[in-house]
Amino acid sequence: MRVHVALSPAEFPEAPLSGRTALAIDVLRATSAAVAACEAGCHRLVAVADAEAAEAFAAADGADTVRAGERGGEPLTGFDLGNSPAEFTAESVGRRTVVLTTTNGTAAMLAASGAAAAGLAALTNVSAAARWALAEGRDVSILCAGDSGALSLEDVVCAGLLVAHLSGSGVTTLSEGAATALALGRYYGGRLDRLAEASPWARRLARQGRGADVAACLRADVSDVVPVFAAGGFVPQRVASSGLAVARPEGGS
Amino acid sequence: MRVHVALSPAEFPEAPLSGRTALAIDVLRATSAAVAACEAGCHRLVAVADAEAAEAFAAADGADTVRAGERGGEPLTGFDLGNSPAEFTAESVGRRTVVLTTTNGTAAMLAASGAAAAGLAALTNVSAAARWALAEGRDVSILCAGDSGALSLEDVVCAGLLVAHLSGSGVTTLSEGAATALALGRYYGGRLDRLAEASPWARRLARQGRGADVAACLRADVSDVVPVFAAGGFVPQRVASSGLAVARPEGGS
Numbered sequence: 001m002r003v004h005v006a007l008s009p010a011e012f013p014e015a016p017l018s019g020r021t022a023l024a025i026d027v028l029r030a031t032s033a034a035v036a037a038c039e040a041g042c043h044r045l046v047a048v049a050d051a052e053a054a055e056a057f058a059a060a061d062g063a064d065t066v067r068a069g070e071r072g073g074e075p076l077t078g079f080d081l082g083n084s085p086a087e088f089t090a091e092s093v094g095r096r097t098v099v100l101t102t103t104n105g106t107a108a109m110l111a112a113s114g115a116a117a118a119g120l121a122a123l124t125n126v127s128a129a130a131r132w133a134l135a136e137g138r139d140v141s142i143l144c145a146g147d148s149g150a151l152s153l154e155d156v157v158c159a160g161l162l163v164a165h166l167s168g169s170g171v172t173t174l175s176e177g178a179a180t181a182l183a184l185g186r187y188y189g190g191r192l193d194r195l196a197e198a199s200p201w202a203r204r205l206a207r208q209g210r211g212a213d214v215a216a217c218l219r220a221d222v223s224d225v226v227p228v229f230a231a232g233g234f235v236p237q238r239v240a241s242s243g244l245a246v247a248r249p250e251g252g253s
Numbered sequence: 254m255r256v257h258v259a260l261s262p263a264e265f266p267e268a269p270l271s272g273r274t275a276l277a278i279d280v281l282r283a284t285s286a287a288v289a290a291c292e293a294g295c296h297r298l299v300a301v302a303d304a305e306a307a308e309a310f311a312a313a314d315g316a317d318t319v320r321a322g323e324r325g326g327e328p329l330t331g332f333d334l335g336n337s338p339a340e341f342t343a344e345s346v347g348r349r350t351v352v353l354t355t356t357n358g359t360a361a362m363l364a365a366s367g368a369a370a371a372g373l374a375a376l377t378n379v380s381a382a383a384r385w386a387l388a389e390g391r392d393v394s395i396l397c398a399g400d401s402g403a404l405s406l407e408d409v410v411c412a413g414l415l416v417a418h419l420s421g422s423g424v425t426t427l428s429e430g431a432a433t434a435l436a437l438g439r440y441y442g443g444r445l446d447r448l449a450e451a452s453p454w455a456r457r458l459a460r461q462g463r464g465a466d467v468a469a470c471l472r473a474d475v476s477d478v479v480p481v482f483a484a485g486g487f488v489p490q491r492v493a494s495s496g497l498a499v500a501r502p503e504g505g506s
Contacts, residue, residue, distance in 0.1 A: 007440070008451045150453040153404055176440055183436030187260070187429055198261045200403040200453045 002139040003166050005159045005177040008151040009104070012111050012143055021136040022115035023129055023162060025122065026145035027154040028201055029083050030105020031227075032122040032217040033068070036085035038225045038236035042066075042093040046233040047109035048101050051076050057099045066093050069101040073208050076101070084213050085124075097233065104152075108145035109234070115141060118229035119237075123158050123192065123217060128224040128239040130165030135239070140166060142181070153184070153199040154218065157192075160185015161220070192218045255392040256419050258412045258430035261404040262357070265364050265396055274389040275368030276382055276415060278375065279398035280407040281454055282336050283358020284480075285375040285470040286321070289338035291478045291489035295319075295346040299486040300362035301354050304329050310352045319346050322354040326461050329354070337466050338377075350486065357405075361398035362487070368394060371482035372490075376411050376445065376470060381477040381492040383418030388492070393419060395431070406437070406452040407471065410445075413438015414473070445471045 006015040015022075025031055034045050048054050051069060054076075058065040068081035068088075075082030081092060083102050100106060112118040117136050121129035133140050142162055144155035160181035166172055167182070174182065188195055195218050196202050202214045224241065227234035259268040268275075278284055287298050301307050304322060307329075311318040321334035321341075328335030334345060336355050353359060365371040370389050374382035386393050395415055397408035413434035419425055420435070427435065441448055448471050449455050455467045477494065480487035 010447065010450050147453055148456065149450060150456050151406055151451040152453075180436045180440040183433045187433040194263065197263050197402060198404040200400055200405075203401065203403050 001166060001170065002173045003142070003163055003178045004140070004175040005142045005144065005163065005181040007144055007156055007177050007180065008146040009107060009149050011177065015141045015143060017115040017141055019138060020115050021117045021119070021133050021138045021140050022112035023119050023121045023133060023140065023142045024108040024112035024145065025142065025155045025158045026102070026105030026108055027122050027158050027217050028152065028205055029085060029213055029217055030100065030102040030109070030145065031120040032124055033083045033085045033088055034100070034120045034227045034234060035122050035125045035223050035225060037088040037093050037098050038227050039223050040088050040090045040093050041095060042088070042098050042236065043095050044233035044235045045098045045100055045227055047106040048099055049106060049110065050101055054099045054101045061097055061099070064096050066096050066098045068098050071103050073205055073210065084210065085216055086213065104145040104147055108143045112143050113229045120227040120234055121158060121162060123220050125221070125223045125226055126158055126161045127165060127221045129226050130162050131241070132226045132228065132237065132239045133162070134166060134169055147201045152201050154195050154202060156181050156184050157188045157195060161189050164189070192220060254419060254423065255426045256395070256416055256431045257393070257428040258395045258397065258416065258434040260397055260409055260430050260433065261399040262360060262402050264430065268394045268396060270368040270394055272391060273368050274370045274372070274386050274391045274393050275365035276372050276374045276386060276393065276395045277361040277365035277398065278395065278408045278411045279355070279358030279361055280375050280411050280470050281405065281458060282338060282466055282470055283353065283355040283362070283398065284373040285377055286336045286338045286341055287353070287373045287480045287487060288375050288378045288476050288478060290341040290346050290351050291480050292476050293341050293343045293346050294348060295341070295351050295489065296348050297486035297488045298351045298353055298480055300359040301352055302359060302363065303354055307352045307354045314350055314352070317349050319349050319351045321351050324356050326458055326463065337463065338469055339466065357398040357400055361396045365396050366482045373480040373487055374411060374415060376414070376473050378474070378476045378479055379411055379414045380418060380474045382479050383415050384494070385479045385481065385490065385492045387419060387422055400454045405454050407448050407455060409434050409437050410441045410448060414442050417442070445473060
């Protein structure tokens with residue numbers, strides 16, 4: 001298996017996607033929110049580029065669609081939800097479609113959806129996301145959403161933990177980016193609490209009063225659900241620790 | 254030789270300094286400015302914690318002292334210079350003492366000066382700084398100044414390039430932080446231009462109109478001068494590529 005990591009959005013154009021499994025990461029907070037939405041039993045999660053596209057999608061999709069998103073860490077005016085994982089509950093999103101647009105995360109999600117298979121990874125589901133990618137059996141490309149084009153430490157650490165999982169299962173060829181992410185994953189993986197102070201973006205969110213979100217997102221493996229791209233949206237797929245993908249947790253169609 | 258790297262200021266308290274050579278790094282921009290000041294022939298550079306301490310030092314030291322500093326990337330009101338490397342010229346600082354206080358850099362400089370020997374490293378003098386540390390013959394601790402307590406990518410990349418130099422010269426034992434920095438140094442070392450977009454702090458400075466400073470600081474080995482701590486300040490020491498420390502470039506005392 002070959003594993004590639006794009007450490008920041010500037011590297012997306014070089015990331016090989018054809019015939020591969022892609023994982024998009026935006027730990028703070030888009031993919032963590034997506035995992036929370038899937039845990040809460042949403043029907044599917046659709047990533048769009050901007051607020052206008054989100055409104056258009058919601059108008060076409062029907063009254064039951066939940067509009068969620070932020071820019072610069074603040075919720076979008078008039079939307080149903082921001083992108084705090086805590087907002088995605090069974091009450092707010094259960095059995096409903098969520099349309100999501102965020103500063104950094106949705107671009108990575110949209111880029112990933114050009115691969116043969118695409119899933120969303122966060123620290124909260126990192127082992128499940130790795131198991132899912134392994135079960136898919138293809139080479140893997142990991143896209144770190146970053147922060148306004150720059151590298152985000154917590155995304156690269158999450159990528160490194162994915163690389164560690166993937167390379168633990170057999171002979172793996174790592175790109176330079178994957179080897180670099182692996183080093184950061186090894187360094188911070190066992191002390192995720194340190195990321196809250198080491199990551200500039202985590203500190204900025206904390207200064208905006210979102211420290212609880214930061215703490216919630218910097219936890220490993222609290223979920224075994226992976227949002228997996230299918231027919232235009234990401235749908236919840238629970239991936240048991242046996243490595244076998246099992247049925248979706250909620251009854252959706 | 255053992256090499257330790259503190260990736261961010263939160264790790265300074267754990268950094269071993271006793272009996273070691275320490276290198277402080279603040280690529281954007283304090284140590285790059287210090288290298289520029291030394292290249293421009295300053296007499297010595299004194300790091301202090303804040304503007305009040307800088308004023309007190311200048312008042313005690315005499316009329317010829319240059320007060321330089323910034324907070325949040327902006328020059329300090331009433332000071333002679335900010336911390337743009339371009340401001341440190343033979344005209345502004347030649348044969349004079351510079352007292353410097355900056356958001357991130359001076360704390361790392363002050364911490365480093367508690368070691369058996371202390372020098373300042375930037376990308377602009379990275380090979381010279383490594384040669385100096387090698388010639389000192391002790392174990393080495395490298396302190397990355399970061400950005401307001403968080404990790405700064407460009408500082409860690411510079412640390413990684415120092416680690417590569419130091420480990421290239423013989424058997425070296427790397428701390429986990431040093432191994433992590435080495436990976437980032439390998440990744441970005443050959444493409445420093447990418448740091449301008451990958452580093453959140455570089456992007457913020459560029460947005461503040463300081464893109465020329467960013468470009469000037471993200472160049473490797475344009476100087477072979479190392480600011481070395483002696484008697485309360487950092488004094489210029491030119492380190493030829495033979496590895497031997499030679500006399501100070503300007504005639505100072």
